[in-house]
Amino acid sequence: MKYLDEYRDPALARRLLEELRRTATRPWQIMEVCGGQTHTLVRQGIDELLPAGMRMVHGPGCPVCVTPLETLDRAMAIAARPGVTLASFGDMLRVPGSDTDLLSLRARGADVRVVYSPMEAVRLAVLHPDREVVFLAVGFETTAPANAMAVLHASRLGLRNFSVLVSHVLVPPAMTALLDDPDCEVEAFLAAGHVCAVMGCSAYEPIATRYRVPIVVTGFEPLDLLEGILMTVRQLEAGRAEVENQYARAVRRDGNIAARSIVEHVFRVTDRTWRGIGPLPESGLGLRPEFADYDAALRHKVEDLHPAEDPQCLAGSILTGAALPVDCPAYGTRCTPRHPLGAPMVSAEGTCAAFHAAGRTRSPL
Amino acid sequence: MSSCPNPHEEHERVLLGHGAGGRLTAELLESLLLPAVGGFPAGPPEGPLEDAAPLPGRPELVMSTDGFVVHPLFFPGGDIGSLAVHGTVNDLAVMGARPLALSVALVIEEGLPLSELRSVAGSLGKAAREAEVPVVTGDTKVVGRGAADKIFITTTGIGTRIPGLAPSAARARPGDAVLLSGPIGLHGTAVLSTREGLGFEADIASDSRPLHRLVEALAPVGARLHTLRDPTRGGLAATLNEIARDSGVAVEIDESALPVPGPVAAACDLLGLDPLHVANEGCMVAFVAPSAAEAALAAMRSRAEGTGAVRIGEATAGPAGRVLLRTLVGARRVVDMPVGEQLPRIC
Numbered sequence: 001m002k003y004l005d006e007y008r009d010p011a012l013a014r015r016l017l018e019e020l021r022r023t024a025t026r027p028w029q030i031m032e033v034c035g036g037q038t039h040t041l042v043r044q045g046i047d048e049l050l051p052a053g054m055r056m057v058h059g060p061g062c063p064v065c066v067t068p069l070e071t072l073d074r075a076m077a078i079a080a081r082p083g084v085t086l087a088s089f090g091d092m093l094r095v096p097g098s099d100t101d102l103l104s105l106r107a108r109g110a111d112v113r114v115v116y117s118p119m120e121a122v123r124l125a126v127l128h129p130d131r132e133v134v135f136l137a138v139g140f141e142t143t144a145p146a147n148a149m150a151v152l153h154a155s156r157l158g159l160r161n162f163s164v165l166v167s168h169v170l171v172p173p174a175m176t177a178l179l180d181d182p183d184c185e186v187e188a189f190l191a192a193g194h195v196c197a198v199m200g201c202s203a204y205e206p207i208a209t210r211y212r213v214p215i216v217v218t219g220f221e222p223l224d225l226l227e228g229i230l231m232t233v234r235q236l237e238a239g240r241a242e243v244e245n246q247y248a249r250a251v252r253r254d255g256n257i258a259a260r261s262i263v264e265h266v267f268r269v270t271d272r273t274w275r276g277i278g279p280l281p282e283s284g285l286g287l288r289p290e291f292a293d294y295d296a297a298l299r300h301k302v303e304d305l306h307p308a309e310d311p312q313c314l315a316g317s318i319l320t321g322a323a324l325p326v327d328c329p330a331y332g333t334r335c336t337p338r339h340p341l342g343a344p345m346v347s348a349e350g351t352c353a354a355f356h357a358a359g360r361t362r363s364p365l
Numbered sequence: 366m367s368s369c370p371n372p373h374e375e376h377e378r379v380l381l382g383h384g385a386g387g388r389l390t391a392e393l394l395e396s397l398l399l400p401a402v403g404g405f406p407a408g409p410p411e412g413p414l415e416d417a418a419p420l421p422g423r424p425e426l427v428m429s430t431d432g433f434v435v436h437p438l439f440f441p442g443g444d445i446g447s448l449a450v451h452g453t454v455n456d457l458a459v460m461g462a463r464p465l466a467l468s469v470a471l472v473i474e475e476g477l478p479l480s481e482l483r484s485v486a487g488s489l490g491k492a493a494r495e496a497e498v499p500v501v502t503g504d505t506k507v508v509g510r511g512a513a514d515k516i517f518i519t520t521t522g523i524g525t526r527i528p529g530l531a532p533s534a535a536r537a538r539p540g541d542a543v544l545l546s547g548p549i550g551l552h553g554t555a556v557l558s559t560r561e562g563l564g565f566e567a568d569i570a571s572d573s574r575p576l577h578r579l580v581e582a583l584a585p586v587g588a589r590l591h592t593l594r595d596p597t598r599g600g601l602a603a604t605l606n607e608i609a610r611d612s613g614v615a616v617e618i619d620e621s622a623l624p625v626p627g628p629v630a631a632a633c634d635l636l637g638l639d640p641l642h643v644a645n646e647g648c649m650v651a652f653v654a655p656s657a658a659e660a661a662l663a664a665m666r667s668r669a670e671g672t673g674a675v676r677i678g679e680a681t682a683g684p685a686g687r688v689l690l691r692t693l694v695g696a697r698r699v700v701d702m703p704v705g706e707q708l709p710r711i712c
Contacts, residue, residue, distance in 0.1 A: 010695070018654045045694065045695075222694055323620075337704045338392075359689075
């Protein structure tokens, strides 16, 4: 496990922090897009050790958080039907819908399963031909190849009792939507290493050029983040705006060609609504028409959905970096991991959950 | 951050997370179970919730009971039979007691192959003999298919206190050294990996084992041994939070001192789990007066169960109930109680 230790070396971390303090002459604002990066930053307290005034803005990169309430309500309505088995990743099950969550639904008798890969959901459909197995397929570009593979596999097997409720989202359109907002104060981005490992980093080059923002593709270990921040600050200080790759051990410019091609075979780019942010054009993936038989939304039609967010939840502002969890009046009081009002408090990737798990309060420790 | 337990509304149901040893479990105990069963005269039991309790009027005798419902029944490093012995022996041990006798109750699902039952029973008997604690009574029930998951085991143990030892979750004091007998996260990740076929089974085995001899080795530390706990469900995070709460101290630990085996760290990274929240079945936390810290560490290291013993931090004066972690990069963060079930993340 030398691999992990190398990226968690305290002495190297201190050296990178010192280098960062020597390099930064202004209080730069950098957004880490990915929720996994937010968790490392907050769990390690890296954001509190940055040079005075420099701020990490926590971005919308939590796939669970941005899944629209309507999709969740739809999943729960389908899961509550007799003969249906609904499968998804663990952290989707606790996300509050308008009325309840999937774990509570399971306690009331619905067949809701945690799976570790979409292929497990396909296996459930093979093992239980008498049940309709629905896989709630959410996530960024990272999980799209495996979800596409599950659909393709089910189609090759000719499975008639398997479908997917798709709510995939894409990172670059979210970044441009944030940058188009006149109130946006973000001056540079750490791009998510896992997303780029699949899709490559070439899609970020037009963004860096058009908006004059440095973008550094960054990994998830403490030293990855410190190095990524340092590379970003060096660009900012030098007036450069390029795409650089801190995560070269996993990311190639063109990504994973095989994974990209299977995604393109099964999915097409669609408009998508992001929870807390709203509709963004061409910001998601949906099934291509030739795979419509595997579309759970078509197969298990649900009428009369009336999604309603809790009015006190600031999820939208949190997800766009406009507010911190501790700015929310419900944080830690009405809204806790035990009783979350919004998705950012639920998921392991959510900013509010990251703050809560690290014991962040309005006053410093 | 801690808040009063939310009252349970009648329409709410028991969730799996209510059994995970975190905040949900504590809420269920405090708001529903303890008020219902506690009290003679009426009222919830007083004092800290320990792993075992002294018998009324016979403080030298302690008693503990535990139910075991692990799935799968067999996992690298153990099985439900040996676990049912080790769990109860350890609950007695961390009260400073030598186990005297065990009872075993089996709830068996119709259809369980006799070969599996024979393996479980054989392993249970072997573990009891190795721990030198006789099984003196028991019970067997068979329920219909689907009414249990293969086999559930309940073990109850009685033990006698080792003279001079009276550890309690309420006795930790500011300045105490916090010692840990060995690596964390092995049991939880071994069981999860085997259950879900995640492929870590080759590298990770449960740490399930009896700890009463490790406690006996600590007997010379005497009254300066303030608190012992085995961090099972809810992991080290839940255990340290309970001790901090019950003793009214704060606890500060060092991330760089925490023994997290590489394969455990890798499995937890992959699944988005925190090794501090993952269950253990063969390690022990000790809060020891500073003057006895080195002697206690040496005593632990003298036993096979404690060769990897390390000092991970210390208790401080406050704020009471707070557990802090000094991170690798030199910042500090709160280590909170886990809420309920640990759920693997999406990517």
